[in-house]
Amino acid sequence: MKVNQLIKLLPINFFFITRFLVLVIFCLLLTCLFIIQSSSAEPVKITLMMQALEATQWEPFVKEFNDQHSNIELEVIEGPNATNQVEDLYTSSFLLGNSPYDLVFMDIVWVSKFAAAGWLRSLSDRLSKVDLAVFLEGDINGGMYQGELYRIPIRSDGGILYYRSDLLEKNGYQPPNTFTELINISHTLQEKKLAEWGYLWTGKQYEGLSAMFMEVLSGYGAFWINPYTLEVGLDSTKAIEAVNFLRSTLDKKISPMGVTTYAEEEVRRLFQTGNAVFMRNWPYAFGLLSDHSSPIKGKFKIKPMVHANNYFSGSCLGGWGLGITKNSQHPDAAWEVIKFFSSEEVQRRFVLATGYVPSRRSLFNDSDILTKFSYYPQLLNVIENSILRPPIPQYAQASDILQRYLSAAITNQLRPEVAMEKAAAETRYLLGKQKSNND
Incomplete structure (x- = not known):
């Protein structure tokens, strides 16, 4: 190829080479910019x-x-x-x-x-x-x-049952499995002046009352609300027996009347003084009861909740x-x-x-x-x-109904059967199962 032909081609090749280099540099700059932006982007x-x-x-x-x-x-x-x-x-x-x-x-x-x-x-x-x-x-x-x-x-x-293992062992008792055994052991140890109170539970009108009552209901073979059918069982004979058990602990002075105003901490503090035999509470209390300053450190144990004969316990x-x-x-x-x-x-x-x-x-x-x-x-x-407490969308309202009427029953404002009939009727109305009789 002649020299003059090469000279004519040179500007064209130079143009493409220059354009290619500019494109490469531009891509590199974009990549760097993306990396910089990514590294400096705000976290989610x-x-x-x-x-x-x-x-x-x-x-x-x-x-x-x-x-x-x-x-x-x-x-x-x-x-x-x-x-x-x-x-x-x-x-x-x-x-x-x-x-x-x-x-x-x-x-x-x-x-x-x-x-x-x-x-x-x-x-x-x-x-x-x-x-x-x-x-x-x-x-x-x-x-x-x-x-x-x-x-x-x-x-x-x-929910778990705490019990004074030292008192039971010294007096020849095994931990109770039934409601009746809990009442009898409590009564005996109270008569011996070994404890002021037999059984402590959360009776204040709040969610803890519903949780505690779930365990008593289960222990009597009763139920609150069937989440699949929305059937309500609060006015059943077994459910009323469950309320009567709680009421009996107060009438027999197994439990102080004060439990109707107690939440977890009030119950825990009283049990920790050493003046009670049994307590229903949550696991958090174990560490506090075991503190080096606790009068009952090493003197208590835990077990599943008690139940009626021929039924089973359940922890809420x-x-x-x-x-x-x-x-x-x-x-x-x-x-x-x-x-x-x-x-x-x-x-x-x-x-x-x-x-x-x-x-x-x-x-x-x-x-x-x-x-x-x-x-x-x-x-x-x-x-x-x-x-489980009833897994239904209306749970909060259902729990409020139960708390109100159960509180009325344990404080003697309503007879247990009347309280549970009203609670059941209002709950059915809430769930669209019938017209309320409490209006």
């Missing part, structure tokens, strides 16, 4: 609310989560310590629309209400049956509504878990939070730090946990025989 913020005390207990674990997840920022908002007020705040935010929460820290009795209202996302496709099997069965069942899973359990709970299941809100814009990030807090390692350290009951079965036999909480194998036996 995930928000939930919980009781103030629990929010404080979560602080080190929230920090750990945020340190491990640079792309997610978990923010925990402190709510009131009263759980019903926290429920009301969540409910209000959903009803007003555009709730700021991505996650809901839920009491087990909120699940049906929140799921039925369409406020939660189903979690059924995020875990297999094998994954769910590591949790307590009752806790998983408590997170279901109409066959869908809406809540992953973080911590469990269940409590506990808390996490669900993802329907309106969350970041459900995958919210799921990362749930995975972290429900993991075996985090739950193990959380239990050791707080004394709460785990929702994972394996942790009831964890060596570190057993060193600190030696009674956990017994506790597992209690919680595995648990009963």
Whole structure:
């Protein structure tokens, strides 16, 4: 090729080469810009609310989560310590629309209400049956509504019977299995002036009354509401017998009249003075009763609740878990939070730090946990025989009805049969089963 021909081609080749180089440089600049923007992008913020005390207990674990997840920022908002007020705040935010929460820290009795209202996302496709099997069965069942899973359990709970093992052993008694045995042992030890009171229970008009009564109902072979048929059993003969048992503990002075105003802490403090033989309470009390300053440290044990002859005891299941809100814009990030807090390692350290009951079965036999909480194998036996409060959307209203009429029965304002007939009628009206007779 002649020199003059090469000279003619040179500008064309130079043009294409220059254009190619500019394109390459432009692509490199775009890549760098994308990397810079990605690295400086704000992390996704995930928000939930919980009781103030629990929010404080979560602080080190929230920090750990945020340190491990640079792309997610978990923010925990402190709510009131009263759980019903926290429920009301969540409910209000959903009803007003555009709730700021991505996650809901839920009491087990909120699940049906929140799921039925369409406020939660189903979690059924995020875990297999094998994954769910590591949790307590009752806790998983408590997170279901109409066959869908809406809540992953973080911590469990269940009602238990505390008893003064020293007093029973010294007087030749085995722990009671029936209501009658509990009454008889109490009466005998009271007559011997070994204890002022026989049996302490939470009789205040609040949710704890409903939870406690669930166990007495179950122990008499009765039921409150069938969640599948919405049949109400409060006015059955067996249910009235359950109310009569509570009333008899007051009439026979086995229990102080003050229990009709007592919640968990009032009951726990009185039992801890050493002036009572039996107490129905939750697992949280064990650590307080075992404190080095406690007069009854090492003098008590736990067992499942008592029952009537030919029936079985049941522990009212409590506990808390996490669900993802329907309106969350970041459900995958919210799921990362749930995975972290429900993991075996985090739950193990959380239990050791707080004394709460785990929702994972394996942790009831964890060596570190057993060193600190030696009674956990017994506790597992209690919680595995648990009963759920009626998982219905109208639970809060149904519980309020029961509390009002049961409180009237145990304080002698209404005869037990009248109180339960009114409670049953009002509950049926609530559920659309009949017209109220109490109007």
